[in-house]
Amino acid sequence: MSHLQALxxxxxxxxxxxxxxxxxxxxxxxxxxxxxTHRIAHMVSDCGIAPYEIAALTFTNKAxxxxxxxxxxxxxxxxxxxxxxxxxxxxxxxKHATLAGLxxxxxxxxxxDSLRLVKQAMEAVHPKDIRYRAESIANExxxxxxxxxxxxNYGRFALNxxxxxxxxxxxxxxxxxxxxxxxxxxxxxxxxxTILKNSPDLRQELDEHFRYILVDEYQDTNLAQYAIVRxxxxxxxxxxxxxxxxxxxxxxxxxxxxxxxEFEKDFPxxxxxxxxDNYRSTKSILRVADQLIANNxxxxxxxxxxxxxxxxxxxxxxxxxxQTEAQSIxxxxxxxxxxxxxxxxxxxxxxxxxxxxxxxxxxLRTAGIPYQIVNGYEFYQRREIKDLLAYLHLLNNPSDSxxxxxxxxxxxxxxxxxxxxxxxxxxxxxRISLFEAARQSGLIDTIKKGAATKxxxxxxxxxxxxxxxxxxxxxxxxxxxxxxxxxDYLVAEDTPEAHERAGNVEELLLAAREFDIAHPDDGGLExxxxxxxxxxxxDAWDSANAAVTLMTLHAAKGLEFxxxxxxxxxxxxxxxxRSSVDEEEVEEERRLMFVxxxxxxxxxxxxxxxxxxxxxxxxxxxxxxxxxxLPRSEMEISEPPNTHYANLVDGSRGAAxxxxxxxxxxxxxxSQDEDDVPFAMDDLVxxxxxxxxxxxxxxxxxxxxxxxxxxxxAFNLVSAAEMLAGNGNNPQPxxxxxxxxxxxxxxxxxxxxxxxxxxxxxxQLATISFESVGxxxxxxxxxxxxxxxx
DNA sequence: TATTCGCAAGTTTTT
DNA sequence: CTTGCGAATA
Numbered sequence: 001m002s003h004l005q006a007l008x009x010x011x012x013x014x015x016x017x018x019x020x021x022x023x024x025x026x027x028x029x030x031x032x033x034x035x036x037t038h039r040i041a042h043m044v045s046d047c048g049i050a051p052y053e054i055a056a057l058t059f060t061n062k063a064x065x066x067x068x069x070x071x072x073x074x075x076x077x078x079x080x081x082x083x084x085x086x087x088x089x090x091x092x093x094x095k096h097a098t099l100a101g102l103x104x105x106x107x108x109x110x111x112x113d114s115l116r117l118v119k120q121a122m123e124a125v126h127p128k129d130i131r132y133r134a135e136s137i138a139n140e141x142x143x144x145x146x147x148x149x150x151x152x153n154y155g156r157f158a159l160n161x162x163x164x165x166x167x168x169x170x171x172x173x174x175x176x177x178x179x180x181x182x183x184x185x186x187x188x189x190x191x192x193x194t195i196l197k198n199s200p201d202l203r204q205e206l207d208e209h210f211r212y213i214l215v216d217e218y219q220d221t222n223l224a225q226y227a228i229v230r231x232x233x234x235x236x237x238x239x240x241x242x243x244x245x246x247x248x249x250x251x252x253x254x255x256x257x258x259x260x261x262e263f264e265k266d267f268p269x270x271x272x273x274x275x276x277d278n279y280r281s282t283k284s285i286l287r288v289a290d291q292l293i294a295n296n297x298x299x300x301x302x303x304x305x306x307x308x309x310x311x312x313x314x315x316x317x318x319x320x321x322x323q324t325e326a327q328s329i330x331x332x333x334x335x336x337x338x339x340x341x342x343x344x345x346x347x348x349x350x351x352x353x354x355x356x357x358x359x360x361x362x363x364l365r366t367a368g369i370p371y372q373i374v375n376g377y378e379f380y381q382r383r384e385i386k387d388l389l390a391y392l393h394l395l396n397n398p399s400d401s402x403x404x405x406x407x408x409x410x411x412x413x414x415x416x417x418x419x420x421x422x423x424x425x426x427x428x429x430x431r432i433s434l435f436e437a438a439r440q441s442g443l444i445d446t447i448k449k450g451a452a453t454k455x456x457x458x459x460x461x462x463x464x465x466x467x468x469x470x471x472x473x474x475x476x477x478x479x480x481x482x483x484x485x486x487x488d489y490l491v492a493e494d495t496p497e498a499h500e501r502a503g504n505v506e507e508l509l510l511a512a513r514e515f516d517i518a519h520p521d522d523g524g525l526e527x528x529x530x531x532x533x534x535x536x537x538x539d540a541w542d543s544a545n546a547a548v549t550l551m552t553l554h555a556a557k558g559l560e561f562x563x564x565x566x567x568x569x570x571x572x573x574x575x576x577x578r579s580s581v582d583e584e585e586v587e588e589e590r591r592l593m594f595v596x597x598x599x600x601x602x603x604x605x606x607x608x609x610x611x612x613x614x615x616x617x618x619x620x621x622x623x624x625x626x627x628x629x630l631p632r633s634e635m636e637i638s639e640p641p642n643t644h645y646a647n648l649v650d651g652s653r654g655a656a657x658x659x660x661x662x663x664x665x666x667x668x669x670x671s672q673d674e675d676d677v678p679f680a681m682d683d684l685v686x687x688x689x690x691x692x693x694x695x696x697x698x699x700x701x702x703x704x705x706x707x708x709x710x711x712x713x714a715f716n717l718v719s720a721a722e723m724l725a726g727n728g729n730n731p732q733p734x735x736x737x738x739x740x741x742x743x744x745x746x747x748x749x750x751x752x753x754x755x756x757x758x759x760x761x762x763x764q765l766a767t768i769s770f771e772s773v774g775x776x777x778x779x780x781x782x783x784x785x786x787x788x789x790x
Numbered sequence: 791t792a793t794t795c796g797c798a799a800g801t802t803t804t805t
Numbered sequence: 806c807t808t809g810c811g812a813a814t815a
Contacts, residue, residue: 059805086805111804133799185805253804353802355807377804409791416791534805554803576802592803615801616806 007031007038014273015039017240018047018212021233021267023260024242027304028289028598029280029560032242036214037067039240041074043212051078055210057085057229059217061534062541063558081210085225086534089188092195092206094526099199100183100191105526107182107393107400108533112381114138114173114184116402121172132165140166141173145186146222146254148193150174179433181399189224196231203231211236217558218243218263222254230266237267245300246293249554249592251584261300276303280560282311284634285604289597291631296587313636316606316627321618322356322568325609326363329565333548334367336563344370348549348561350596352574356567357550364548374541374551380532384490384501385508389532391480394462395469396525399433408438408458411489415458419451435462473528474512481505553596564600569593569608571622593626738766738780752776 007015011031014024015038026032040056043049058064064082071080081088090108097104109117118138122129140162144154151174155167177184183191196203210232215221218241221229233239241263248257264270278286283306290304319325329349336342349360357373364371379385387410393403409415426444427437441447441455461483468479481487490501515528541549549561553574568574575589597604608627611618738744742754752770759765769775 084805188805249803250805252802355801375804412792414791418791552803573802578802613806 007035008277010273010275010277011035011038013271014275015042017271017273018043018049019238021237021263021270022240023263023270023272024240024275025272025302026242026244026275027278027302028244028247028595029278029306030275031277031279032216032275033063033067033070035275036216036242037070037074040067040071040080040214041078044071044075044078044080049212051075051080053209053211054080054214055088055212056080056082056214057088057216058082059220059558060084061087063216084534085221085228086185086188087530089192089228090530090534092192093183093188096195096199096202099195099202101178102183102191103181103397103399105181105397107180107397107403108188108530109177109182109184109402110380110533111138111185112386113182113402114177116405117176117180118169118173121169121176124172125168126165129165132162136162137166137169141170142184142186143254144170145184145190146224148190148223148227150190150194176401179399179431180401181397182402186224189222189228193224193227193231196228204235207232207235212238213240215239215241216243217247219245219248219257219260220250220255221259223256223259224254226256226259239267246296246302246591247557247595249557249588249595251588252579274302276305278304278306278308280308280601281306281598282308282602284311284313285597285600285602288314288604288630288635289594292590292597292626292629293594295629296590298584298587312603313634314604314606314630315636315638316630316632317608317638318623319607319609321611322359322609322613323363325567325607326359327367329360329567329605329607330363330367330369333364333369337369342563344546344548345544346562347565348551348556348559348563348599349565349567350551350553350556350599351567352553352576352592354552356573360550360567364550370547371550372542372545372547374549374555377535379504379507380535382501382504384486384504388477388480388486388505388508389529391465391484392473392476392525392529394435395466395476396529398435401434404434404438408455411484411486413454413458415451415454419447419455422446423455469525472512472516473523473525474509474516476525477509477512481509553592556599557595560599560601562601563603563605564596565605565607566593566596567607568612569606569624569627570612571624573612574624574626590626590629593624737764744768 008031011034014022014035018039024032024035026035036056040054043054044051056064056067058067061084064084068080068082071078071082083091093100093102093106094104097106115134115138118141119134122134122137144150144157144166149157151170154163154170158164158167177187196206213229213232215225215229220243229239229241241260243260245257245260248255248260251257264272281289286304286306286308293299317328319328333347336347337344351357351360354375361371361373380389387407390400390403390406393400394407397403405420408420422444423434423437423441425446426440427434430437437444438455439459441452442449444452447455465476465479465483468476471479487502487505490505491498512528515531516523519527541551541555553566571577571580574593575586579585579589606627608621608623610621612621613619737760738754738757740754740756744752744754752768754766754768755775756767757764764780766778766780767775768778
């Protein structure tokens with residue numbers, strides 16, 4: 001029982017419960033990873049379970065690698081399968097591809113590949129139909145697949161207009177995928193679901209093989225993933241899942257929180273262990289997290305307790321704009337780093353959306369602070385990288401039409417759209433792949449001789465490259481680059497950008513070489529392509545790198561840092577404008593903030609801006625409603641003097657949108673009965689099943705759900721939600737009363753100084769000298785002014 | 791066929 | 806401010 005040392009009572013229970021279904025509800029910082037690794041080590045070394053009978057499904061490859069290393073360290077030579085769901089399914093699918101109508105060398109399409117295909121399908125179904133954007137339809141298809149609805153059955157579920165339009169597109173899209181011998185991300189899961197359903201023998205065999213299954217971050221699994229683990233836990237229901245409903249932040253991509261909430265229903269004999277002792281954060285950080293998340297109604301009560309020190313108060317700062325926000329953070333970091341108070345790798349900066357990293361990057365670069373941005377995804381999305389990978393895809397899978405179309409004329413070979421169109425038609429008529437059609441281009445009478453010669457040239461190039469197809473990936477890539485003169489093509493325009501692209505190609509070669517070294521035997525082109533297709537952001541993150549980490553809140557899940565900055569805590573950003581009305585979505589945004597807060601071990605710094613540059617304009621900004629839900633009295637708050645956010649709402653464009661959203665939400669809420677008792681689990685389950693789920697759930701939240709627990713004092717920060725809920729007699733602010741000497745901000749003219757005012761209230765007329773356009777006379781009541789100080 | 795220009799639209803989160 | 810797309814031109 002060596003694996004039980006230094007574990008608390010609950011952790012020990014989780015580790016020693018080996019057989020039968022097990023649910024581990026693990027709060028943030030509760031030592032979950034330790035528990036999982038100890039549990040597996042215990043299973044192998046104390047219970048005599050063979051390592052190959054265990055599969056551990058994690059959320060990121062990074063987490064999988066870490067887990068594998070830790071297990072290896074405890075029990076040498078134990079090969080336990082660890083990896084993500086998508087990788088797990090990809091492996092299964094390679095083995096049993098024919099059962100899903102694929103060949104084993106199928107391509108995996110990322111979202112941009114599949115978007116291209118959706119556009120083609122739309123073009124085929126309704127030419128020039130512009131009622132819906134391809135993105136919406138692609139998203140709808142993805143949603144359906146996550147919910148295990150295939151193209152055949154989708155039509156039966158189509159209720160609204162979007163779904164009706166999607167139905168035929170989905171079918172064509174699926175046939176395009178199949179003729180390209182390709183699977184999109186969702187297919188990886190859905191095909192496996194289908195196989196397990198249609199092949200009972202295989203299902204049984206796999207159930208027997210993976211007798212012990214462990215799923216991490218179970219709150220973020222979707223229906224397809226659920227179906228897979230269920231199917232593999234029928235004869236051997238040794239399914240252990242860990243998760244935390246309060247950290248469920250992926251419902252937008254089909255994750256179903258019901259999976260974890262209903263685990264006990266699925267497995268009536270399930271053991272349940274709660275890990276509630278937090279070993280990560282200070283008491284003050286934890287109280288902030290706890291008070292925030294308490295505002296979620298759809299939630300099981302959970303306590304967060306720690307023996308850790310009280311720690312510094314959580315800080316909340318308001319900045320006039322994002323440059324100041326970024327610079328201030330950079331300045332503070334400079335001081336800390338200079339005095340060695342913290343090391344760069346102990347610090348992280350989180351934000352809601354990727355583009356928010358730009359101003360921070362700029363400030364850090366200027367200040368000479370080393371940083372790393374976590375979005376490896378971006379690298380593989382670059383044009384030059386996608387081009388070269390498309391060549392590899394085409395070599396591995398000549399049916400791959402998306403890859404073919406991508407490279408047929410890159411670098412330019414004077415093969416145009418029309419020729420490709422003709423090839424496509426020919427391919428469709430004769431039910432052959434685009435590439436096969438290209439090989440016969442000389443025989444296609446719609447294609448002119450000149451064009452056919454060029455296409456034949458491309459085929460010859462392909463064959464020349466293909467000689468190296470069984471060489472190392474690096475060598476193959478090098479051959480492609482040489483034969484296509486790809487670098488020359490890139491550097492043709494002699495811009496700095498072009499050379500950066502060339503640099504990226506070098507980086508790709510380097511990565512390929514690393515792959516070759518790491519996979520001397522099990523490598524090969526197919527494995528390399530699988531790896532590059534299934535990378536995620538966090539996988540590229542190097543925790544040992546001596547640099548400040550910049551990442552999105554989503555990417556931060558599962559990590560921890562001594563010092564955390566969270567920026568842009570503003571309405572429209574967190575909660576995001578696209579998730580700020582529907583109460584369920586707002587709760588997910590709140591969980592996202594909860595995740596961010598609970599990453600911090602010692603210091604937590606929250607900030608927001610009063611204006612933000614976005615879409616080519618500077619917009620006035622309302623603070624995030626979540627800031628009102630924190631225990632403000634015990635926090636260290638710096639709000640600027642003389643700011644009247646109430647005035648922002650009046651007539652100001654950006655703020656008005658937010659205002660309207662609050663108002664709409666409010667109306668929905670008030671039109672409902674208020675006799676509902678606080679959230680109960682069964683209610684949630686019922687709601688999800690009913691077609692009116694969304695409406696019903698909105699009714700569950702009482703109108704004051706976003707109100708601060710206690711009235712804020714000593715600051716003049718007022719959220720729109722609070723004003724609405726206020727005394728009801730002040731729905732519209734009465735206009736801005738300026739006084740001479742103030743500095744103001746105007747959305748068009750920018751920053752200005754109030755020289756002179758006459759009158760008051762709505763009739764007030766102010767003379768303001770703007771830095772940009774000089775003196776203007778303005779009626780404050782009717783313009784979008786923000787007072788930014790004196 | 792390639793390039794260029796202008797316009798429009800859109801910027802969540804990711805396997 | 807970016808990016809992608811479509812039409813008009815060389």
